[in-house]
Amino acid sequence: MPLPTPHASAPLSADPHSHASRSPVRVSHLVLELSVDFESRTLAGLATWQLANPGAGSELVLDARDLVIEGVEQTGPGLAASAPAAFELGPADPLLGAPLRISLAPGAAAVRIRYRTAPGAAALQWLVPEQTSGSQPFLFTQSQAILARTWLPCQDSPGIRFTYEATVRVPPHLLALMSASNPQELHATGTYHFRMDQPIPAYLMALAVGDLAFAPLSSRTGIYAEPATLPLATAEFGDLENMVAAAEQLYGPYRWERYDLLVLPPSFPFGGMENPRLTFVTPTILAGDRSLTSLVAHELAHSWSGNLVTNATWNDFWLNEGFTVYFERRIMEHLYGRDYAQMLQVLGRTGLDHTIEEIGPLSPDTHLRLQLAGRDPDEGLTEIAYEKGCYLLLTLESLVGRPRLDTFIKEYFARFSFQAMDTATFLDYLRRELLDREPGLEAKLRLAEWVDGPGLPDNAPSISSTRFAQVEAALARLAAGTAPTELATDTVEWSSHEWVHFLHGLPPALPADELAGIDAAFGFSTSGNAEVLAAWFPHTIRAGYQPAEVPLRKFLLHVGRRKFIVPLYKAILATPGGAGKARQLYAEARANYHSVATGTLDALLK
Template sequence: MAIPTSPPISLPTDPHSYAGSSPVRAHHLALDLRVDFDSRTLAGSATWHLTPAEAATEVVFDTRDLAIENVEHLRVDGSVHPAEFSLDAPDPTLGQALRVALSAETAAVRIHYRTAPTAAALQWLLPSQTAGIQPFLFTQSQAILARTWLPCQDSPGIRFTYEAQVRVPAHLLALMSAENPQQLNANGEYHFRMSQPIPAYLMALAVGDLAFATLSNRTGIYAEPATLPMANHEFADLEHMVAAAEELYGPYRWERYDLLVLPPSFPFGGMENPRLTFVTPTIMAGDRSLTSLVAHELAHSWSGNLVTNATWDDFWLNEGFTVYFERRIMEHLYGREYADMLQVLGRAALHHTIAEIGVASPDTHLHLALAGRDPDEGLTEIAYEKGCSLLLTLESLIGRLRLDTFIKEYFARFSFQAMDTATFLHYLRAELLDQEPGLEDRLQLAAWVDGPGLPPNAPAVTSRRFELVDAALARLKSGTPSGTFRADTTEWSSHEWVHFLHGLPPTPPAGQLAELDAAFQFTNSGNSEILTAWFPHTLRAEYAAATPALENFLRHVGRRKFLVPLYRALLAQPDGVARARAIYKEARPNYHSVATGTLDALLAVRP
């Protein structure tokens, strides 16, 4: 395989990878796995082709809860020999370092292994947890969970190409973050190839009863058969999104862009696995009003997948650029007023996060210090929305044209490389800030990157469409019956409804909620964003009519963004702890470990 080349960058040591300090790097993976739904395990081998380092005596891999059966050397002459290996003492977050002794003749090492049934990256779903009658498996490798299903050098700063052979039950389809089949193979054997180098957190596998629908010559949708028609309608603008992204920041470098709609237990809105973005069905609102999430995952094909944060301390370099890019795509497709709503909602989420974390906390810095902690703690609105706000501030100072030119050249110059904060700041100064005296001072760059909270020079974000929503809220608060302005809401998107619900008094009386529910059918909404904004009001007002829908939502939806605020709202009620724990006990098997890791602590329960 031809590997793209670009100028090398000297990267910092990754505190979340044992392999990050290994002088020997793996550059290509040959993976051979069998998927066993009965035992809930993957078993097989990972053959890593190595880039030699002078005088190196070992290569180090990251593992967590893997059973390492044996390791072999593949020598330059093609012969295979047993290899000496050892596992360090385990760390609950980082797992274990797998150390494999090397000889001068070693070209590759083959690791035979088996995953644990409880592997944190893997979610095994029963047919009852899907939209069909077959079981389902999907992976979630970000941030450092790839090591729970694959012995690897699990650092975002280390990239590799891969090929894979995966055997699954013959009636199920297997997909990966690679070149994918579009129909079943009768013998259940699938072969994959990823020719562009990626970091381990972008390794992905899904197996289930899946069908495919073509949207364009390079885009399409995989979903369970019952879900596919709605998904096909919801994501009809996918090719237009890709074209808009290319127009902004250069060619799409990954050949195909397909979506996989997962069952509702997926813990995130989406995951930007190359060539195959995983998305939650909770964004299928029926009116395409939540597809900005797809624009976000698509934008990661440039910011994140193409130019990647070197460590999880640099996560803002992925997400801040991606949020800015996402909203530019949405503006291109649906207009400035639409994008303005997203900016206002994002800024509100940022203020909420800053208040929750603490305005003076170092965790509100863009450049984080996560050593000794699970990097999942850095996946907050700080990286996303504060990062975006920095770019909005820069745009306000230099104009869109100059910023767009800078971003486009940045993606092109550092394609298929990792980027750390210090190197990015050096590049930003050299290409932009130093060319205009006083610009860095006006930007207040240090306050953004290494300072707490939201700097005061962040440009205000406003929305004309939300001003109309605010007018409706004012009428409601003055005593005007909700039914009298129902005609004004017929063209409202999900974003306007969420803004409306966030604008209600914190504790409206149950009678007012009943009136609103009768007028707008919030409790029976199929829109997860609206429900997540609605249910906290119903809990505080003890509006019992919404209780069955709330409990059903918590039992079936696994997206952490929704679960955390709803469980918190439930816990705040007089009898909330017992109720929350009872629901959670029943719902927990539907949730991925990414969600349960947060919720176990929130509800103070033992797994």
């Protein structure tokens, strides 16, 4: 397959989260050299940016946050091999960082920036050996949404794409990986070379360094993990190649060559991150029964919705996530059946309803098209983008049928591959290619209510689950006085999803003695399943159920996934005397959390 041409066109909408988005001169290719220093917790970098349109202006603007810029050079026809370039770091914004303005001489075709990161760079998490499953330190990045600029001077907007190559030097006993072509074994020199020939936005730049091993699953899929974790991860993700094949059957060829997973230490703040060719995943999905691998299907789906066609700004985040959730559940249905996918959809609706209630049903933050200027784009990372976006597509499916919607989505991904997309342009495309071909269809869909209206429109389809109906029958028996032990035979084949639905369905104010009976029957407090624990602990926190306090403490000290820990801290805060307890726990746990999580928790716990 021919490689795509590096795409450097302007974002369709001005990006309020990037100083560089209005720069007339755009980057097209990066040559990066990095040296990783665990002792100082810094990266020393040399970033050479080739320019897509060097004659477009006399200044290149990049985003930089907490970077030390040591010098800038420029090259090009008629220039010396290392001609210095004047540069200026503008005033720093606490969220956006500073614009790095580089003056370009006539004929400049590339700039070379020597820089260092700060020890507290927000994208970088440096782990000591005690925070891993081995005896070696670990480093990983989290660049989404606007943190790439904390470890790389770049045009940090999702609407700006570039290709890259990199040389990374690490301690010789550690393996380095990137969102690019990757080694599969240790190099004695500690020097690794990477190449990404498909153009990506800066938020998909990724780096990980640690004591890692690799296991292939197929000719194009495999698993990286710490050696102690690798056997469990290999068994858990045995369906990975089948997932890729199912995705291709739905919406076209996989365009990124390999699809590998990296299982990170438990401090990783998200379930997964869709870095091209190397999805980062949390170990909290290693349930032992493959019941939490829908998360992998989600990250895989991003290889089309997000990585291939990308939201132009973070106000358009639903274009990444709404399509991805819909796609994820189609993959899971293809592999495991409609009943399985319906469980995921019902759980998603539960989360969406909770989010709308928490934010407020009339809040503009429940619109799909967001207005995040002046705010951290992470504030848009809610179930609105994910689940309301998915429900818009489900509503469209109910009106036009799956075959027509599948044809539309497949053509959409093909037509806009390696490009940015904003909401207005997507809506024009949707109308032209689908809605306008059937009079009255847009009115039936009520498109404006979905995109720029609050809450969830009442024409959203109702989804039910036959497997959850059995869970609800068990809950009814429990409420009627059946002893929890008598339900054991009915629950023996339940997946993680059924157990989570069961826990969500329990009365929210059960006393400790009733929780004790449930715990004795089902062993929730000692479960090794993070989703189950995260659904169980709010009950135990509210009731002051003592046997769960040690497991809860261990969970909060060990797991950094924001989806889990933020609701648990909120639950603790809501109890009498909970503020002191929450702050004490957080003081002990904070060093194990990534800045993405601490940014939320610092504000929550003051």
